[in-house]
Amino acid sequence: MPNRYRIVLADDHQMFRRGVKRIIQENAELEVVGEASDGLQLLEIVKQSPPDMVIVDVSMPNLRGLEATREIKMTYPEIRIIILTMHKDREYLYHALSAGAEGYLLKEDADVELFAAIKTIRQGGSYISPLLAPQLTDIFLERQRPREGEGKFPSEVLTTREREIIKLIAEGKSSKEIADLFFISSRTVQHHRANIMRKLNFKKTADLVKYAIQKGYTSTDGN
Numbered sequence: 001m002p003n004r005y006r007i008v009l010a011d012d013h014q015m016f017r018r019g020v021k022r023i024i025q026e027n028a029e030l031e032v033v034g035e036a037s038d039g040l041q042l043l044e045i046v047k048q049s050p051p052d053m054v055i056v057d058v059s060m061p062n063l064r065g066l067e068a069t070r071e072i073k074m075t076y077p078e079i080r081i082i083i084l085t086m087h088k089d090r091e092y093l094y095h096a097l098s099a100g101a102e103g104y105l106l107k108e109d110a111d112v113e114l115f116a117a118i119k120t121i122r123q124g125g126s127y128i129s130p131l132l133a134p135q136l137t138d139i140f141l142e143r144q145r146p147r148e149g150e151g152k153f154p155s156e157v158l159t160t161r162e163r164e165i166i167k168l169i170a171e172g173k174s175s176k177e178i179a180d181l182f183f184i185s186s187r188t189v190q191h192h193r194a195n196i197m198r199k200l201n202f203k204k205t206a207d208l209v210k211y212a213i214q215k216g217y218t219s220t221d222g223n
Contacts, residue, residue, distance in 0.1 A: 004031040005122060010042040010056040010065065011084070016107070020055065020084070023114055030118065039063025040183075043071055050076050053118065058085040058092060066092075066099050067161075067184060070191050073100035080121045084110060093132055095159060098195065103127040158199060163217055165192050169205065170212035 007024060009032055011017045021032045033051055036042035038061040046054065054072060056065040063071075069081050082103035083096045096104050102121045105113055106129045117127040158166070161182070168178045175189040182189075202208055 005029055005053065005118075006031055006033045006051040007053045007055060007118075008032070008034040008036065008042065008045055008051045010036040010039070010054060010060065010068070012037050012057065012060045020110060020114070023111060024118075027115060037061075039065065039068035042068050046072055046076065046079070050079060053080040053082065053121070055082045055084050058083060058087055058096075062183060064161075066095055066159075067188055069096070069099040069101050071185065071188055074187065074191065082117055082121065082127070084114075088132065091159070093128070104132065105129050106131060158196065162192055162196050162199075165189065166196060166208060166212045166215075167217040169193065170209045170217065 007030060009017050009020055011020070014037070017035050017037075021035070024030045024032055033049065034045040036045055040062045042054065042056065042060075043063070054069075056068060058065040060068075065083060065085070069083070072079055072081065077100070080103075081101045082105055083092075083101045084105050084107060085092065086107045088106065093104050103117045103126060105117050105127065109129055109131065113127075113129065120127045164182075165178060168181070173181075175186045175193070178189045179186045196208065197203070200208070200211060202211070
């Protein structure tokens with residue numbers, strides 16, 4: 001028998017993980033080789049024995065799914081990742097794709113679409129839940145649209161975590177200090193910082209500090 005396709009599940013709801021595992025086990029070509037209840041546990045499982053695919057929720061304790069996705073993709077770019085979530089918002093889809101996920105599937109569709117998503121991604125494609133087609137179109141149009149004003153992305157594309165990191169950078173915190181505060185790696189902080197600079201079209205930290213003050217993210221007054 002050929003080697004089965006190895007999958008790790010990550011979701012903080014044990015009953016939901018069991019349901020997804022049951023679905024996957026219906027296919028003899030697939031095998032669930034690990035389960036995680038939070039992002040840090042997921043990273044440890046992947047480190048010990050890298051799977052072919054990770055299916056991960058967005059909202060988890062200790063390290064969120066999107067941050068775990070970025071970490072995995074930086075170290076193991078060959079691992080395929082499906083975000084399996086209840087979030088239908090465009091912002092979540094945008095950041096999942098930006099983090100490197102090949103798939104974005106709604107939990108409500110898992111029982112009917114999971115196999116199609118896995119098959120498509122195994123063959124080198126990507127898979128987005130059909131219910132999210134309008135959001136995907138909006139993201140594509142936004143990326144194609146010329147930037148206005150100072151050429152910056154709208155500030156609303158920044159995640160809550162990115163706004164928190166902007167605040168701490170403006171207050172003079174180092175990457176290590178920020179990492180310790182959020183229980184993430186310095187590498188993840190650097191990745192967030194690079195994404196922020198790219199989204200806002202900034203080249204220098206001074207521009208970031210000025211932006212943070214203008215937006216009220218920090219009380220730093222420059223004195």
